[in-house]
Amino acid sequence: MGLLSAPHRILAANLLAVTTRLAGRLGMGTLGIAFESVGRVPYMSFAPALFSSPKRRLEFSIDDWRCSMPSKQKSRHVEDWPEESREAAQLVIDQYGEPDEITDTQLTWHRPGPWKRIVASKIFYEHNFPAPHNDSVEAVIDYRVPPEKFSELAEFDGSVIVERTAGEVSARCHDEQANFLAINLMHDIATGTKSVDQAREYYAKEFVDYRRKKPTPYMEKLRFTPGDSSAADPDVRILSDEDLENAKREGKERG
Structure with a gap:
């Protein structure tokens, strides 16, 4: 067992808020909640204080919960x-x-x-x-x-x-x-x-x-x-102003 990393603590806090609201709606009372990690996999387990039955204890991977979250909103x-x-x-x-x-x-x-x-x-x-x-x-x-x-x-x-x-x-x-x-x-x-x-x-x-x-x-x-x-490479000039003026003058002479 080990402590959760900082990113997982943030995920756990968000999950705690969600599950607490859910427990209230289901009439499960106050939740007893524990955060821990097994190896590198963080877990959150919780059980309602008003029920002692193992069937009412829930445990799952926070990483699994994160993966099931909706993806970022599409543009x-x-x-x-x-x-x-x-x-x-x-x-x-x-x-x-x-x-x-x-x-x-x-x-x-x-x-x-x-x-x-x-x-x-x-x-x-x-x-x-x-x-x-x-x-x-x-x-x-x-x-x-x-x-x-x-x-x-x-x-x-x-x-x-x-x-x-x-x-x-x-x-x-x-x-x-x-x-x-x-x-x-x-x-x-x-x-x-x-x-x-x-x-x-x-x-x-x-x-x-x-x-x-x-x-x-x-x-x-x-x-x-x-x-x-x-x-940026503007290259090298090979036509002078005089070259351009001469070309322009020739064009006028040609009509």
């Missing part, structure tokens, strides 16, 4: 979305709350967690790497990718998108964990830590390790510090 913003994209968007809402911008087809969060932006879209895309799934949640960071690495990133994962001018990189997948995985591997490729083949192999490994309940460090968080507004 009305995605009620008419397809199940594939509605489920993915709801995961973001559960994690970061209601979006900052809402349209009929997109929900946008600004600066949620480690991201610059998250966009959940009504439309979703079938993606077969590393196994069939749907992509509809795009997570964005500031990041400058060397131009010579663009082709490698395109070969690595078609759902990793590089915006050179904006200085942004995003990953579009079903959930945040998969986006962490893709963006972390993008960084490995961009910095030369992994080749394309190594990154794809590692992606597949963590994809199945998650289902094996093994450690998945690349899915937990960004393993590097993203850039900032200086990641």
Whole structure:
């Protein structure tokens, strides 16, 4: 036996209020209540003081009660979305709350967690790497990718998108964990830590390790510090004002 942890004490207090009201309605009188844990599983037991019969004693796992509680309220913003994209968007809402911008087809969060932006879209895309799934949640960071690495990133994962001018990189997948995985591997490729083949192999490994309940460090968080507004790359000017004026003048002469 052991003491309940802090989270379970909160659950127990809520459960106590519910069961006390229930006992009153059933005419069970005052409840004798005990909180304890067996191993790592917390239990709450209670028996009405007015009845001594073992049949009237109730005992159950607080974790079981928590699992039977209604899930978080579903967002009305995605009620008419397809199940594939509605489920993915709801995961973001559960994690970061209601979006900052809402349209009929997109929900946008600004600066949620480690991201610059998250966009959940009504439309979703079938993606077969590393196994069939749907992509509809795009997570964005500031990041400058060397131009010579663009082709490698395109070969690595078609759902990793590089915006050179904006200085942004995003990953579009079903959930945040998969986006962490893709963006972390993008960084490995961009910095030369992994080749394309190594990154794809590692992606597949963590994809199945998650289902094996093994450690998945690349899915937990960004393993590097993203850039900032200086990641934008406006490129280099090759046409002077004089070139433009000459072209304009030639155009007028041609009528």
